[in-house]
Amino acid sequence: MSNTSLKSRATKGIIWSTIDKFAVQFGQFTVSIVLARILMPEDFGLIGMLAIFIAIAQTFIESGLGTGLIQRQERTDVDFSTLFVFNLAVSTVFYFILFISAPIIASFFKQPLLIDLLRVLGLNLFLIAFTIVQRTKLTIILDFKSIAKSNVVGVVFGGFCGVIAAINGYGVWSLVFQILVGSLASCISLWYLSAWNPSFVFSKKSFNSLFGYGSKLLIAGLYAQLLNNVYHIFLGKFYPPGLLGYYTRAKNFADVSAGTISSVLQQVTFPILASIQKDKEKVVSIYSKMIRLSAFIIIPLMTLIALLAKPIVIVLLTDKWISLIPLLQWMVFSRIFLPMSVINLNLLNAIGRSDLFLKVDLSKFPITVIAMIITIPLGVKAIIIGHVITSAIFFIINAYLPGKFYGYGPMHQFKDMLPIVGITSLMAILVFLFTIMIQSLVLQLVLGIILGLVSYLLICWLVKLKEFTESWELVSNMLNDYFARK
Structure with missing residues (x-):
């Protein structure tokens, strides 16, 4: 398959997979809000x-x-x-x-x-x-x-x-x-x-x-x-059913963003990586780019949700769900490594090493058991904090073997994420200072989202972040492909 053909198929795949996942998640999210209010x-x-x-x-x-x-x-x-x-x-x-x-x-x-x-x-x-x-x-x-x-x-x-x-x-x-x-x-x-x-x-x-x-x-x-x-x-x-209800709602809210991005990446990258599994150079190029682009999207997104958890919960779900706020703030950070972990594991499947995929997953079992023993007696919040810690450990485990095969391991991936973490931190400070000056929860939610997105993208543009340029090129290709069909 030629590079042009693969790029065209990948672009179209990302377009429709993204439309699929975000349309579905937006629809399900909207329905879940209506149902949660009733x-x-x-x-x-x-x-x-x-x-x-x-x-x-x-x-x-x-x-x-x-x-x-x-x-x-x-x-x-x-x-x-x-x-x-x-x-x-x-x-x-x-x-x-x-x-x-x-x-x-x-x-x-x-x-x-x-x-x-x-x-x-x-x-x-x-x-x-x-x-x-x-x-x-x-x-x-x-x-x-x-x-x-x-x-x-x-x-x-x-x-x-x-x-x-x-x-x-x-x-x-x-x-x-x-x-x-x-x-x-x-x-x-x-x-x-x-x-x-x-x-x-x-x-x-x-x-x-x-x-x-x-x-x-x-x-x-x-x-x-x-x-x-x-x-x-x-x-x-x-625990009472209502407490489990709060836990599942926090999990579902976090999965709307992280789960959607992960689903898009898993659905699109697997058949593409599988089709070029014998071309190591091409595999590394696509694999590393997907890791960086997913971090570029997920890190600021989850941070913004945590910052705006209070207006999100109260405005969308009403006061009866107020106990959900601290759980949601922790849960989103437990999902922050999910898209990158999906890509790392997807690579093992794409090259036909499902045996290693299994070994990597099974190696996490002792960590999970320890986390459960420590956190379950302490309550729901402690359980979710345990999720945050174990998710970071699991990311390192997931990235180890792909890194060993292709020279792009967890430390290299963390290094690539550092500029994104720095820019996200600046965005978080701006949003936090802005929202504490506003009393209206509706305005906090609306203006907080706008300020967060605009400030993040503006800083990325000013520092000429590579992931910002690559994302812009991807969006441009998607738009060009769309208008070419018109």
């Missing part, structure tokens, strides 16, 4: 108790096989059909497991309502299984435009049904309706846009080949989901 923290806490069980089942359904197909240089229709049949079979097995174990889970949390909630919410597993092949095929050809359309359709329909249900007094069931209707709408849209029909052929040879690569990702995925959601179990067991 519902109570306890409603979100009940769904949070079920998060780990749904997440683990979903990880088994995906199993890393779709990623294995993307990483392959050659694929056949038999490979795709094998993946489809496997997804359906696993989703059926795990729905049955969730169905019969629902009373046990409800008894553990002492919340009888969880029985019906889990049995209905578990239907989403089938909808997920029906979309994996379609998403995989579209990702391989970098057709993120179709993926974006289907995701937006899901957000619109799911959000509409969820809000209508909440207004009509359905409580926690509003969140279930939102998820199921959104997944169904997205599923139908993907099948229409992908124009792929399964042949229901299952090849043992194809499965063994895919599973050889995907099995490591499956184990790593299960481990990651366990780490991401294990706190829900302890908070749901030993």
